[in-house]
Amino acid sequence: MRIVITGGAGFLGSHLVDRFLAEGYQIVVFDNLLTGRIENIAEHLGTSRFEFFEQDVTLGLDVEGRVDAVLHFASPASPVDYLRYPIQTLKVGSMGTHKALGLAKEKGARFLLASTSEVYGDPDVHPQSESYWGHVNPVGPRGVYDEAKRFAEAMTMAYHRVHGLDTRIVRIFNTYGERMRLDDGRVVSNFVVQALQGVPLTIYGDGLQTRSFCFVSDLLEGIVRLMLHEDTGMSGEGSSYMCEDLDIHLPVNIGNPFEYTVLELAQCVVDLTGISRLIEFKPLPVDDPKVRKPDVSRAMKLLSWEPKVSLQCGLESTISYFQRLLLGKEMV
Numbered sequence: 001m002r003i004v005i006t007g008g009a010g011f012l013g014s015h016l017v018d019r020f021l022a023e024g025y026q027i028v029v030f031d032n033l034l035t036g037r038i039e040n041i042a043e044h045l046g047t048s049r050f051e052f053f054e055q056d057v058t059l060g061l062d063v064e065g066r067v068d069a070v071l072h073f074a075s076p077a078s079p080v081d082y083l084r085y086p087i088q089t090l091k092v093g094s095m096g097t098h099k100a101l102g103l104a105k106e107k108g109a110r111f112l113l114a115s116t117s118e119v120y121g122d123p124d125v126h127p128q129s130e131s132y133w134g135h136v137n138p139v140g141p142r143g144v145y146d147e148a149k150r151f152a153e154a155m156t157m158a159y160h161r162v163h164g165l166d167t168r169i170v171r172i173f174n175t176y177g178e179r180m181r182l183d184d185g186r187v188v189s190n191f192v193v194q195a196l197q198g199v200p201l202t203i204y205g206d207g208l209q210t211r212s213f214c215f216v217s218d219l220l221e222g223i224v225r226l227m228l229h230e231d232t233g234m235s236g237e238g239s240s241y242m243c244e245d246l247d248i249h250l251p252v253n254i255g256n257p258f259e260y261t262v263l264e265l266a267q268c269v270v271d272l273t274g275i276s277r278l279i280e281f282k283p284l285p286v287d288d289p290k291v292r293k294p295d296v297s298r299a300m301k302l303l304s305w306e307p308k309v310s311l312q313c314g315l316e317s318t319i320s321y322f323q324r325l326l327l328g329k330e331m332v
């Protein structure tokens, strides 16, 4: 199989590249390195089953030869990144998704969209199941990401319904692990890097807002299962959608259902890094979700998937990754 991965030089995309290459697939990556790093894929450059194009996917995706699947992961993903690149985020979610769908249609390939728990916004339903339509402020600063992904989901379903494209949508909840950037700005990397540098951990608001944290290996397993899952033919044009539960084309949440307050996460990082507890409180950003916890029963039922890595194990591995990264930076 030959797979195109947009955003393949990013945190998640590059892990997918490793996983699929290890399983014998051919991989083509498109990435403009806006928030990704060439180091993430450096070991594969010049190897026989790997091709890399440094390119903005909103400008088009031209691939010669066969393509069996298109995984659309290109998009700034951390709040720091999408607030820094609001227009690029909207463009890659809309025009980029359109181009990626166009490639899948042209090649008769399966398409998988990396969507997000942010489609639920600041939710008034808890935990969040896929049938919840969300509570998003379209004109707030976060709207650039949330609405781009909501548009991308709508576009994906339209290609499925109109063109019969074999599509998948994964709604990814906060994921962490090796290859996050030092300045990535997500809560896990923020806390770990601050703790290792001996500066106070920044908590926005009172820290009682909740999040669920999925270790990257668990997420990858869910995504691979979703991508490889065969279509049972329960949906598409003309279907009555009587069996939504079994419809593999409708979104699937992948995340860890254990819920922690941000303060509890900070405490965990403090305990595991052994630093003395130093916390600095700052105002809560606009529209910050107060709670976040996936209902993963659909993923369990359809994919026989559930997360396996505890927060403690995942954090230990992430802390040692950031230790190596900081050490390497000091030595340069």
Ligand SMILES: NC(=O)c1ccc[n+]([C@@H]2O[C@H](COP(=O)([O-])OP(=O)(O)OC[C@H]3O[C@@H](n4cnc5c(N)ncnc54)[C@H](O)[C@@H]3O)[C@@H](O)[C@H]2O)c1
Pocket (backbone or CB within 6 Å): 006, 007, 008, 009, 010, 011, 012, 013, 030, 031, 032, 033, 034, 035, 036, 037, 055, 056, 057, 058, 072, 073, 074, 075, 076, 077, 078, 081, 088, 092, 096, 114, 115, 116, 117, 171, 172, 173, 174, 175, 176
């Ligand atoms: N990591 C998470 O917790 C999480 C949660 C929800 C959803 N997601 C989704 O997963 C995907 C990957 O996220 P990530 O955490 O790896 O982020 P990331 O920023 O590390 O990776 C995104 C990649 O997309 C590339 N990119 C951005 N705009 C592009 C464009 N116009 N053309 C080509 N390449 C472009 C970046 O350079 C980067 O390599 C994103 O679509 C994100 O929305 C991630």
